[in-house]
Amino acid sequence: MSTVDSRPAPAAAPPSRVERAAAGTADYLDQRTGIGGAVKEFARKIFPDHWSFLLGEIALYSFVVLLISGTFLTMFFVPSMTEVHYHGPWAAMDGVQMSEAFASTLRLSFEVRGGLLMRQIHHWAALIFMAAIVTHMMRVFFTGAFRKPRELNWLVGFTLMILGLLAGFSGYSLPDDVLSGNGLRIADGVARAIPILGSYISFALFGGEFPGTDLIPRLFTVHILLIPALILALIGLHLLMVVLHKHTQYPGSGRSDKNVVGYPLFPIYVAKAGGFFFVVFAVIALMAATMTINPVWNYGPFDPSIVGAGAQPDWYMLFLEGGLRLMPGQTEFVIGQYTLSLNILVPGVVIPGILFTAIALWPFIEAFATGDKREHHVLDRPRNVPFRTAFGVAFLTAFFVLILAGSNDLIATHFHLSINDITWTFRILLFVGPAIAFWITKRICLSLQRKDRELVLHGHETGRIVRFASGEYIEVHKPLDAHERWLRVQHEANRPLEIEPAEDSRGVRRKGFRVDALRQRLSRVFYEDRVEPVTPAELAAAHSHGAHDALPAAHDEHAGELTGASGGTRHLAADVENTEGTDSTDGPKHP
Amino acid sequence: MKALAARRHHRFAPVVLLLLALLLTGAVYAIAQPASADAAQAAASESDIAAGQKLFQANCATCHGPNAEGREAVEAGAGGPSLIGVGAAAVDFQVGTGRMPAQMNGAQIMAKPAQFDDEQIAQLAAYVASLGAGPSIPTDEQLDTTNADVALGGALFRTNCAMCHGVTGAGGALSQGKWAPALDETSPAHLYEAMLTGPQSMPVFNDANITPDEKRDIIAYLETQREGSPGGLTLGSVGPVSEGLWAWVIGIGLLIGASVWIGAKSS
Known part of the structure; x- marks a missing residue:
């Protein structure tokens, strides 16, 4: 059981000699160092498991x-x-x-x-x-x-x-x-x-x-x-x-x-x-x-x-x-x-x-x-930040290629290879390897996110096939319970930033526009490809009809994956606070 | 005489004289050359040499030529160096470690289980030794390490051998797929012969370079290396790479296992 605040039940029996001795020592220390406060603070500090x-x-x-x-x-x-x-x-x-x-x-x-x-x-x-x-x-x-x-x-x-x-x-x-x-x-x-x-x-x-x-x-x-x-x-x-x-x-x-x-x-x-x-x-x-x-x-x-x-x-x-x-x-x-x-x-x-x-x-x-x-x-969850995860894997790939290159003589002797060929292979791999690792990791992350969307919208497959009176067959899906669903929808997708224009309504150049433009370019690199979590509206749409074809996005092969700044962007300036509340309800639009 | 006198001021005369002098020097050297280390050859009987020749012609002549004179490698075919003067030591090493007859061409001829028994190897060695003087197979006395100076052997090994075979003799990589083999299973006689004859990429360490006593010291040092490590498993004696690998596999492996166990939810 997880507890945020718990304390042991008070002991009913009168304190034994050992307990009294311990209490006496603790009291002695507390009166001279004030350590009791710190112990109380630390002892009740909560750590996740x-x-x-x-x-x-x-x-x-x-x-x-x-x-x-x-x-x-x-x-x-x-x-x-x-x-x-x-x-x-x-x-x-x-x-x-x-x-x-x-x-x-x-x-x-x-x-x-x-x-x-x-x-x-x-x-x-x-x-x-x-x-x-x-x-x-x-x-x-x-x-x-x-x-x-x-x-x-x-x-x-x-x-x-x-x-x-x-x-x-x-x-x-x-x-x-x-x-x-x-x-x-x-x-x-x-x-x-x-x-x-x-x-x-x-x-x-x-x-x-x-x-x-x-x-x-x-x-x-x-x-x-x-x-x-x-x-x-x-x-x-x-x-x-x-x-x-x-x-x-x-x-x-x-x-x-x-x-x-x-x-x-x-x-x-x-x-x-x-x-x-x-x-x-x-x-x-x-x-x-x-x-x-x-x-x-x-x-x-x-x-x-x-x-x-x-x-x-x-x-x-x-x-x-x-x-x-x-x-x-x-x-x-x-x-x-x-x-x-x-x-x-x-x-x-x-x-x-x-x-x-x-x-x-x-x-x-x-x-x-x-x-x-x-x-x-x-x-x-690493899958929910594909660019970061992919960058980390690419970085580790480069690190690992360098480690292997540092062991090239052992690879040569133990696998009977030419050290010259190995060295050339690693020279190429040092540049190509991280790029491939980046691409694969990013695709895996996006796919896992789409899998999450799929699960939230349609539930678990049960393997139970039902035939309707009309002759139509469907497989019955079991909806996720609230805990499973929350894990898959709780995050918010980072979106490319939208910035204010370079000039204001009177045509005066805005200070800080160039920094903002750089920031926007960077955030596009980071977040252009993304999969949005399922919104309550989408979920409601998916559930209300009993069938899933009410929501076109769910049937699209690229369900939920967005490119570019479409589909709701986060604004750098005024309405950062708004994003959590309102943005999450209007759902993805198709490019 | 008159013709000679007339031509002695000819402008090619010095060249002709120089050629004659070189020929003479070569001839004298060929006659006076010390016939070194041919004791084994003397000891080998005529019948051994004859049997060795038969073995040679059946198994080695394809590459080394019918009379061991060597053969140029023709297109995609086998070629081998002349064996005249390589001595019995080279034969004993190459055939005794299974490197010869070679299984295939490659960056380096690999060791494999020996194809001939000791008697056949001795016959082949006797035949090759009979072709020209070369280093002979070390005697038991030369290989006796009872009085060897192990510490000196270690110092000599680090100075002369470690740059290819590694400081522990675990072997090392050379260029283009060649390698210096690990020395942990090589017999003392083969170690001695390798130093003496310099097989494949290895340089020759002749008796003037490393004396027979020093060769014995090096062999003694390598033998003490085989006695295991006082620190436990040797992990291949290849140094920090295998140590790092095991630190991750065993150390971090066990500790992450323990973390999962400790962090497993009790609720």
């Missing part, structure tokens, strides 16, 4: 696991580039010259009790952390949870993702092994590809020529102090904003932008979330106990002369590697005595710049296109 709302929690809990295991690792890891000769139980490294960072990683793995398990927990938790962040972002994106008033929280979450990338990269490089050293060399190359500033940036980062001896201690400070502190602070802000905005909820009967339907934080979510932390910890520990991750003892200590085949970064950086592998090398130019390395600059700086900017600014771009300034607390 859905599995996809737990994705962010996976990220949060894996971060806690990272903090716990990372603290253990700092007690044994030595972030020093002092050259030593390793002597220890790992025979394959006996007597090998290496940095103290690498030697202490080997000691941590083979001599510290539980050290290897902790290292593997830390690394698996990092991969899960980033994966959970990305999955959580996808949920927020596809359900439109970033809309007003949550745009700023989207930015906080985006910054957390970037910080997660930096935390991962800096930590991955700490053991000073061959694989991460190759990665650092790539990072150095990307820094150097930046025109004019490149070599200064590289020398500043590495304290001189690559690899130098400064970077590992610097990365250590960044990895264990700077980034975790920032992540912790931003997580606090992220959660605070969730509490301030209240949680979003999926559409359904009884749910609106003005309420939150769910369960109180205490005791339901305290138990669920508390338990979920241990589930996350258990899954990570299970992986760490059974699967090797980053076996630096096989890679060996870093030496700039060694470059291994198949050197790849962790999965969340793999799209950058993929870009570098795809970019043709002929795009390097020498101008005078300066080298312009577009072959590195484009995949290393420009492409990630575009991808990340698109993610960060999406809420603002979409708000500009819709011209919608209202608050939204009920989530979108």
